[in-house]
Amino acid sequence: MKSALRPLCFCVAAIFCAGLLGCQNLAMTEDGHFRSEAILVDDSSLNWVEFIYLPRKTGAVANPLREQTGRKRISVPVRLSLLGSGSISMKIGTSEQVVNDFATGSDADSWNDMQEDRINISPDMMRQILQVFVDEGLIPQYPAYLPPPQKTPQIRYVGKIQGTKFGMQTDNPFLVKLVEDFLHTNFEPLLR
Numbered sequence: 645m646k647s648a649l650r651p652l653c654f655c656v657a658a659i660f661c662a663g664l665l666g667c668q669n670l671a672m673t674e675d676g677h678f679r680s681e682a683i684l685v686d687d688s689s690l691n692w693v694e695f696i697y698l699p700r701k702t703g704a705v706a707n708p709l710r711e712q713t714g715r716k717r718i719s720v721p722v723r724l725s726l727l728g729s730g731s732i733s734m735k736i737g738t739s740e741q742v743v744n745d746f747a748t749g750s751d752a753d754s755w756n757d758m759q760e761d762r763i764n765i766s767p768d769m770m771r772q773i774l775q776v777f778v779d780e781g782l783i784p785q786y787p788a789y790l791p792p793p794q795k796t797p798q799i800r801y802v803g804k805i806q807g808t809k810f811g812m813q814t815d816n817p818f819l820v821k822l823v824e825d826f827l828h829t830n831f832e833p834l835l836r
Contacts, residue, residue, distance in 0.1 A: 657765055662805075665817065674695060675676055676749040678707075678781030678784040678785075678814075678816060678818075679783075679820070680778065680779075680780075680781040680782065680783050680784055680785060681778075681783045681808065683778050683783060683786060683805060683806050683808060684775075684806075685771050685774045685775045685805055685806060686771065686779055686806065687728070687767045687768060687770075687771050688728045688767075688771075688806075689727065689728045689729040689767070689818055690727030690728060690804065690807075691727075691770075691771075691774055691803075691804065691805045691806065692725070692726065692727045692728060692803050692804060692805075693723075693725075693726045693774065693777065693782070693801060693803030693805070694723065694725045694726075694802055694803060695722075695723070695724040695726075695799050695800070695801045695803075695823050696721065696722070696723050696724075696725070696742075696743050696799065696800045696801070697718060697721060697722040697723075697797065697798075697799055697820075697823055697824070697827070698721055698725065698743075698797065698798045698799070698800065699717070699718050699719050699720060699721065699797055700717075700796050700797045708819075713728065716835070718797070718824060718827065718835050719801075720736060720738050721736070721737070721738070721742045722734060722735070722736045722742070722827060723735040723736075723742050723743065723744050724770050724826070724827065726770065726773065726777075727770070728767060728771070728774070729770070730764050730765045730767045730768060730769065730770045731762065731764055731768055732762065732763040732764070732765065732770075732830065733760065733761070733762045733763075734760065734761050734762075734827070734830075734831050734834070735758055735759070736758070736759050736760075736831075737754070737757040737758035737759055737833055738754040738757045738758075739752075739754050739755055739756065739757045739758040740752065740754070740755070741755070741758055741835065742758055758760045759770065759834050761831055761834055763830060766815055774805060776822070777819075777822060778805060780819055781801075781816070781818065781819060782801070782805075782810070782819065783805065783808055783810045784810075784812070787808045796817075796820070797815065797820050797824070798813060798814060798815045799813070799814060799819060799823050800812075801813075
């Protein structure tokens with residue numbers, strides 16, 4: 645009986661390992677975009693996404709897609725919140741408050757190094773913006789991709805669109821460039 649189970653266990657283990665190794669291929673298309681759910685975004689104040697942009701460390705690998713634009717590098721963390729009602733808010737700086745609303749390090753020298761800005765647009769414009777992010781792969785079918793630690797700029801994001809909850813941290817150059825372009829287009833004077 646033991647000998648009959650051994651080949652079965654081997655086959656199950658091989659299928660499991662192939663699934664793990666193939667996870668990256670399932671998650672991404674050939675051109676490097678995330679495979680994503682086909683979701684049509686409606687006007688709804690219940691749709692929202694919050695991004696935290698984590699810049700690359702000095703001397704690390706640059707985002708090749710952004711380097712082609714000639715824009716200056718974003719060198720400090722940024723929090724970007726998009727609400728379906730049309731509210732856009734952005735925090736930037738070295739303060740821990742930028743990436744952590746529950747930060748407690750008020751003794752730190754960088755505690756007050758934070759700027760904040762808000763923009764209000766129509767819900768229809770916000771729907772279009774959210775649709776661009778969704779079409780770019782914001783809600784991946786297989787959110788199993790984990791980036792290498794801080795070799796390139798990364799984004800960490802969570803949200804809910806059309807009732808679908810999602811969240812992950814990624815260095816996918818297409819999503820990172822989309823966030824960088826959005827920040828440059830709407831908040832250029834504050835970027836550093």
